[in-house]
Amino acid sequence: MQRWVNQQVSSMAVTVLSCSEILCLVNNTSSLHLIPSAASKVWGRQKANMSLIRLSSGKKSKVGVKLKLVVRAAGGDFLGDFGARDPFPAEIESKFGEKVLGNPGTDHKILIPSGLALSLANKPCTPIPSGQPPMSRQEATTLLRKVVGWRIVEDDDGLRLQCLWKVKNFTAGIELMKRIAAVAEAAGHHPDLHLEAGNSVRARIWTHSIGGLSLNDFILAAKMDQINISDLIPRKRAWA
Numbered sequence: 001m002q003r004w005v006n007q008q009v010s011s012m013a014v015t016v017l018s019c020s021e022i023l024c025l026v027n028n029t030s031s032l033h034l035i036p037s038a039a040s041k042v043w044g045r046q047k048a049n050m051s052l053i054r055l056s057s058g059k060k061s062k063v064g065v066k067l068k069l070v071v072r073a074a075g076g077d078f079l080g081d082f083g084a085r086d087p088f089p090a091e092i093e094s095k096f097g098e099k100v101l102g103n104p105g106t107d108h109k110i111l112i113p114s115g116l117a118l119s120l121a122n123k124p125c126t127p128i129p130s131g132q133p134p135m136s137r138q139e140a141t142t143l144l145r146k147v148v149g150w151r152i153v154e155d156d157d158g159l160r161l162q163c164l165w166k167v168k169n170f171t172a173g174i175e176l177m178k179r180i181a182a183v184a185e186a187a188g189h190h191p192d193l194h195l196e197a198g199n200s201v202r203a204r205i206w207t208h209s210i211g212g213l214s215l216n217d218f219i220l221a222a223k224m225d226q227i228n229i230s231d232l233i234p235r236k237r238a239w240a
């Protein structure tokens with residue numbers, strides 16, 4: 001059966017149970033908003049990081065249900081607590097129209113996400129006081145989820161953030177280093193860069209003043225992740 005799911009989540013399993021029911025399993029979300037265009041009932045069960053949601057169209061004769069799933073991170077994860085609450089059934093039914101329901105007498109405040117909820121790549125690197133202790137491995141491991149392709153490595157005197165890019169050739173490696181240099185200069189924070197074996201660029205980032213990792217290193221990594229490298233990496237071969 002065809003699925004009509006507008007997916008805005010990174011990992012989601014959707015199983016069509018019958019003509020009128022769809023079961024969705026959504027990972028790593030603490031709040032799930034479902035806007036089913038034809039659904040009459042929505043109910044869910046929260047378990048650890050998973051939400052098991054069953055949707056019913058209520059229209060048995062209709063083959064399939066059109067759904068729009070909107071998943072919002074909320075509360076307690078590393079993005080911070082947005083202060084969000086779960087939607088009321090009537091809000092879901094109204095497809096989140098202009099009316100916001102809630103308990104009478106409740107103040108509704110629009111909270112601007114603070115701290116790490118803002119994209120790391122859009123944050124500036126700020127001066128780190130030399131007395132500040134470097135991040136623990138656990139803190140660094142949590143933040144590692146915000147940068148793609150990076151890993152934490154241990155040097156003689158502390159942790160470093162490392163990324164390795166395989167590039168087409170030596171010239172592409174130099175070009176990648178130039179693009180990284182421009183990003184680093186703009187950020188005021190600088191990686192160690194190595195062009196290795198003629199076709200690999202390795203970047204290592206840490207905060208020299210504290211001999212280990214600070215938020216600045218993750219900010220720079222996130223900014224470097226935004227560099228377009230599509231013209232520098234080897235072409236994927238397609239096998240017939």
Ligand SMILES: C[C@H](O)[C@H](O)[C@H]1CNC2=NC(N)=NC(=O)C2=N1
Pocket residue numbers: 188189190191205206207208209210
């Ligand atoms: C003086 C100047 O602020 C420092 O050299 C900055 C610049 N770039 C830097 N880059 C990195 N990776 N770590 C630092 O501590 C650092 N400090």
